[in-house]
Structures are given as C-alpha cells and as structure tokens.
Amino acid sequence: MQQILERTLAANIPERIAEQIRDLVARGRLPPGVRLGQAELAVQFGASRMPVREALKLLCAEGIVVHDPNRGFFAAHLSSEEARQLFKLRHLVEDALLAGIRRPAAAELERFAQRADELEELLNGGERAGWWVRHREFHQSIFDLSPEKLIVREAMRLWTLTDRYRSLLPLPQRSSAERTLVRKHELVEALAATDRRKVLHVRAERRRQFERLVLDVLASRNL
Amino acid sequence: MQQILERTLAANIPERIAEQIRDLVARGRLPPGVRLGQAELAVQFGASRMPVREALKLLCAEGIVVHDPNRGFFAAHLSSEEARQLFKLRHLVEDALLAGIRRPAAAELERFAQRADELEELLNGGERAGWWVRHREFHQSIFDLSPEKLIVREAMRLWTLTDRYRSLLPLPQRSSAERTLVRKHELVEALAATDRRKVLHVRAERRRQFERLVLDVLASRNL
DNA sequence: CCAGCGCATTGTGTATGCAATATAGACTAT
DNA sequence: ATAGTCTATATTGCATACACAATGCGCTGG
Numbered sequence A, B: 001m002q003q004i005l006e007r008t009l010a011a012n013i014p015e016r017i018a019e020q021i022r023d024l025v026a027r028g029r030l031p032p033g034v035r036l037g038q039a040e041l042a043v044q045f046g047a048s049r050m051p052v053r054e055a056l057k058l059l060c061a062e063g064i065v066v067h068d069p070n071r072g073f074f075a076a077h078l079s080s081e082e083a084r085q086l087f088k089l090r091h092l093v094e095d096a097l098l099a100g101i102r103r104p105a106a107a108e109l110e111r112f113a114q115r116a117d118e119l120e121e122l123l124n125g126g127e128r129a130g131w132w133v134r135h136r137e138f139h140q141s142i143f144d145l146s147p148e149k150l151i152v153r154e155a156m157r158l159w160t161l162t163d164r165y166r167s168l169l170p171l172p173q174r175s176s177a178e179r180t181l182v183r184k185h186e187l188v189e190a191l192a193a194t195d196r197r198k199v200l201h202v203r204a205e206r207r208r209q210f211e212r213l214v215l216d217v218l219a220s221r222n223l
Numbered sequence C: 001c002c003a004g005c006g007c008a009t010t011g012t013g014t015a016t017g018c019a020a021t022a023t024a025g026a027c028t029a030t
Numbered sequence D: 001a002t003a004g005t006c007t008a009t010a011t012t013g014c015a016t017a018c019a020c021a022a023t024g025c026g027c028t029g030g
Helices: A013-026 A038-045 A049-062 A080-098 A106-124 A129-143 A149-168 A174-192 A196-220 B013-026 B038-045 B049-062 B080-098 B106-124 B129-143 B149-168 B174-192 B196-220
Strands: A065-068 A072-075 B065-068 B072-075
Touching: A013 A038, A013 A049, A013 A149, A038 A049, A049 A065, A049 A149, A049 B049, A080 A129, A080 A149, A080 A196, A080 B080, A080 B149, A106 A129, A106 A174, A129 A149, A129 A174, A149 A196, A149 B080, A174 A196, B013 B038, B013 B049, B013 B149, B038 B049, B049 B065, B049 B149, B080 B129, B080 B149, B080 B196, B106 B129, B106 B174, B129 B149, B129 B174, B129 B196, B149 B196, B174 B196
Parallel strands: none
Antiparallel strands: A065 A072, B065 B072
C-alpha cells in the first residue's frame, strides 16, 4: 500500500501531502467520517507525522477535514444543508467574479479552445480520473481573467468544497456529457465575444444543474 | 518581554497562540510585513516552536499571515486592492445572510439591547480595547440569527480579515461614535420588528461607511 | 448476567535535535 | 569602486522522542 509522493510543482512536503489527501477525499477514496490517522498516513506518504499533521491542518482550514482535539482528524461529513449553503456562496461569489472578467487575449482564447478540446478527448477516452482536474483547471483559468485575485482564491476554495460532492454523482451519461461540452464551447465563444452576460449565464446554469443533481442524490439518501 | 499565555476558553495551545497573535496583528502591535520568527514567538508564549508553527499556519490559512517557504512567516501586508475585494465579499455574504435571519425571541432581543447598552458604556468610558471585541460579538450574535451556520462562519472570517484594517483608522470621534450607537439601537429595533430590509440596510450602510474610511486612509498613504 | 471501575493500548500533542536552506558580511577580482 | 563569490550564522523544515489523553477490554462486585 506504500503510496509514493508524486512529483508536483509544490516545493514543500505538507502541501504535496495535502494535495494528495484532497484528491483522495474528492474522489471518494477516503469516505466521509473516516479516521485520518497521522501515523498511518505518514507511512503511506513516506514522510513523518509532522508534515502530515500540517497537511491535515491545512485541509481542516479548507473545510474538507474536521479535527476533534485529542481525538484526531476525520474526513468531513456531507450534508444537503452544507451543500446548499456552499452552492449559495458559490453563486454569489462566482457571479460577482464573472461579471468583472476582462477580455482574453488571442493567445488565451486559443488556449481555452484547446483546453475545451482536451476535455472532449478525455471524455471520449472514458477517463474520469483526469477529467475533473482538467475541468477544474479550465474554469480556474476563466476565473483568472478577473483581476480580483483574492476573490478568485475564494471561488476556488468553494469549488474544492463542492467538488467533494461530485463523488456522489453517477457517471455522467454520454448525452449529458456532450451537452456539457457544447456548453464549454459556448462559453469559449462568449469569452471571445466579451459577452460577460452570456458567460455568466452559461456558468450559472451549469452550476445550478450541478447543484440540483447533488441535492437530489443527497435527498434520496436522506443526507 | 515574557508574555504569558492568557487563560481563554480554547483548550489547545496552538489556537490560544493564534488568538494572541491575531489580536497583536489586529491591534497593530505586529505591523504588516514584520518577520514572525518561530523561536522568538515560542519563548514569548512560553511554548515550543511546534505549536507556534501550527498557530502561524492557522493564521496563514485565515489570510492574516503569509508564509514564504524556507524563509518564514510574516504579517500580511495591507493594500487597498485587498481591502476592496474583502469588502466586496463582505457585502455579498453579509447581505445574503441578513436577508435570511429569523425573528429573535424576546429573551434574545433583551440581550441585544443589553449588549448595545454595554457598547455605549464602553464607548463613554473611552475604552477602545474592549470595544472592538464586544462590537464583534454583538454582530456575530446577529449573524447567528441565521440558520445558515456555514455562511455565518464565512462572514466572520471575512470580518476578521477586514478587522485588521481598523488599526489604521483614527480614534472614532465622539460625535460619529454616537451616530454609530444610534444606528445600533436602530438595528435592535429593526430586529424587534422583524424588519429584515431595515436590518440589512442599516448594516450595509455602516459597512460601506467603514469601507470608505479604510479606503480613504489607504489612499492617503499610497497603499 | 450486567454495570462500573481500572488498566493496558493506541494515538494524539508537544518538545527537542538535526539537516538543509536562506541571509548577511567579508574578501577578491575586474 | 563595484560586482560577484565564498563563508559563517541564523532560521526554517522535518524527524525522532517523549508526555498525555482517550478508547477498549477485562476484571470485580452486585
């Protein structure tokens, strides 16, 4: 089970570990409520308990891990109530953010289109693993068109928090996935036309669709 | 300079230390950009470097401390740009929050009025130290009228972040302080009447006033 | 047989030690 | 004189070690 630290851009160990754990949680690999033993994780990541501890504290601050003092760290539980509030915040923050994005340069537009194509490829290839991270990157790069960096960070934090709920969702159907991709290209076109209203609208619709799916699943499981 | 850990409700050491440092930063005792050496703080708080480190990481996640890997922790800088974005978020979040508060029970109303009076007393006594923490508590108790606990936490986080900027402000003039108090009692009345719109309006106005003051000071100092 | 208590075990929280990295100052060469 | 480099020092980051708290189990007594 010895899982090695994958090479990433982050220089320091705690962040790398946090990234890994975040991913494991997001992909449902570490189910909600599970105990996150420090020693166990330490050997899994080939580090000592201290960086692991710091990573857990980080995730704790992000809200995807909870910490009972003297008892330990646990993967945070999911609830429809939390989901609702998270989405409410996301709607507020992302709408405000997208309302103020600048027009992308030609090279950036190129890159957006390219990324949208990549996403299409990944989807056709049936790879679900890489999909969500690329998906996230794609939208982050859109957010980055805003000069309000602090708000962008906030938006991404909320994105991460809601992302945990994706693991609940069934695999996206082929048809719905295609609809999503159409929307992505719609988005790129809107960006090209500097049609902020359109960008905002497309994103908001997508977000609300996601929200509906999540809340439905949660309701059906009495969470 | 041996500063002892004051007794507080928090059980664990890192949180207590974080609280202290947060306070020192908020009161301008640790000016922006200053180096926060781990060993130094450790001896000041009579603890070892590890809890201090965790406290710093905590504050780092909160955004009032920044961390250059392998270089150390520093008190975060202030900037009008950050302030603007923080206030933008506060406006969004608090407006949404206050729009959904419930009517306080009779006992709670009593408590609000009492707190407003306490604030008046503190102001007359010229005590500036206790004022801001009471002020904060007062508004937190209003936020707590919302069932959306996660959003309340978010609001308080943003409150803390903007609170750093208070240290820039000159001492409130007597007259303006009285105006503020009038507004507080206005607020309590609006709460009593379940007039959400009024509550929202009073708070929003206050917030924008604070924002203006902060941005003016920052502008005058070319920050 | 069950409830309550005490002990052992497990795991967290904190302290200390050591290696690695950044910083400052002096020295050298251009 | 100034820029560059090398070295000494201070500080961070991680690992190890130890103290303490919580949990679970067995034992005893009712």
